[in-house]
Amino acid sequence: MSTPEQGLGDSTRCVRAGVAPGAPGEPIMPGPVLAAPYHLSADEGSESDFYARNSNPTWRGLELALSQLEGEGSPEVGAAVFGTGMSAITVLMRTVLRPGDVLVMPSDGYYLARAYAAEKLVPQGIEVREVDTPAMVEAVAGARLVLAESPSNPGLDVVDLRALSAACRRAGALLAVDNTTATPLGQLPLQLGADVVVASGTKALSGHSDLLMGYLATADAELLGQVYRERTMSGVVLGPFEAWLAHRSIGSAALRLDRQGTNAAALAELLVRHPAVTDVRWPGLADDPAHAVAATQMSRFGGLVRGVLPSAEAVHALVAASELTTLATSFGGLHTTIDRRARWGDDVAPGFFRLSCGIEDTDDLVRDLTQALDSLR
Template identity: 60%
Template structure:
């Protein structure tokens, strides 16, 4: 039975499982090494901690397996992964298209570091990005977008990029590789913050880049080596440990998100709800065609900022926190960070609480 036919929990577990060798630990320990003993023939796999680490390789093998990639590289954060991919993909004189409705820090990085060296940056919403790709050298897409949860048709976007000869980078953070595999839809590179769903415990920062092209992996690897944006061995081990349960956690999170979005649609205190898994959501047709699961995020607009704060204060289960993908259900009022949303816009990241408990708690807290 090939690995792609397994369920998510089996895929996650197999991705981190080592070959069974008698006498070796089932769960390998972290290798927190900065230097290694060197051989005489200069053929060492590991020489210095900034260049390689055995724990990285185990983690990267798992990430590549989940993304359907031939290779993956771990980074110290999602932003480190994204900026590495952008740095190896763009040169002065090129045109880069970025999501206008995606993670705001990526736009800030491009404005402060890429534009000054001669890269032309065009911001396009998820509905505009396919047309914008016609004039681009590099396109970065985020789908579903953070925080509004619009969905980009990756097959159509990949076709537009190929027609132009443009490189397509896809941020897979919100969907996770258990929700969609952008490489199979035509992406050249996948980037993601593993801080979110794959780690899932709000206790580490990590990111990764994955691809099926050895030349791109080699270029990103060189960028990581020289820039030094590495992931610590202990954090790599913690993430590897978390990936084993990612399928189980993500299944419950997606189930909770679907149920919560359905409940919020009919609540009088909620002005609008976005979730790609809702049949009447504008993103649903494309999401249903390219996603295996619809994710753990629900966007809901309440009356104002006071209503969002009251929701968290009255709840016994919700926490107010930025980021997402944790085992705890959290609420983030995104206008606080400068996103172009209403003051009462709340991004809710569903955790692994029992569904009935979570729905009852939020319904009571809404009043």
């Protein structure tokens, strides 16, 4: 469980999160301890790291870091790491939902979570209700689990998490928030009243586009125990080397997110002003429909911006004309990337694109995308 480090800034907390106090002659971060010690002791009741699928010291360091970041100020919060964000989400669904239950999830959220619900949960007699993100507050009656995503991917819409958690409490529903796009440095759903956070750490939190990782965080010790059990039995585990790499990467998360946010602000303004682009959304834009709510619950607005060009070809022409961006579907990394979402089946226009701002210099990105957009005319 977490040890809050109150009063410290985000970067100070990130470089210290889950890291043992330094000792002379020892590395600042432990090396990748990998699986576990090979030997059992003769005391048969005493083993904790007897098999790496159950637990291992490298996971525990990362889980402590995630508990500290998601549970800021709340030592009861614990975390479980997984091989991917999808495994965190599906383990939660399998742990909580039974036939006859109702699951409410965003119609504009991550497509694979919706596909899992439709293909695996509906045939088991679980009712799945898809609702637009801002409207979720009015749609929780009768739900067992509400899985919100704010800002949603790729719509970048926002739901009022305080109002949603109050509605879930009244309805007796468990509220889980997918915190992938915001990260705990942009938003703390547990403090806003959510019961559970799930997230992909593959994106901005680890931030180097070089590993897959997911996690769940909650102050509900009983639920966390059930989640650990499901992880152990279903085997959806994180490799210890990825765990170490993710923990190492968290140290720079606040710096990366600050630069990504600065770049998102500049590029969102550029896209809004450019005649080739419509429907630009970034929760940090003062006139974005989600800004008023986002400003009450987010401390950073993130590095994702969306917009619409006239056609699929225009998106590809934009990337071809840009020297600093590439096509990629993951997001949150060091490099600025663009994804045309209709190719994955999202219910959006063919020219809908999601821009993931990297950590390049802002002026370079503005110059590059200005010339690339101008070349479309």
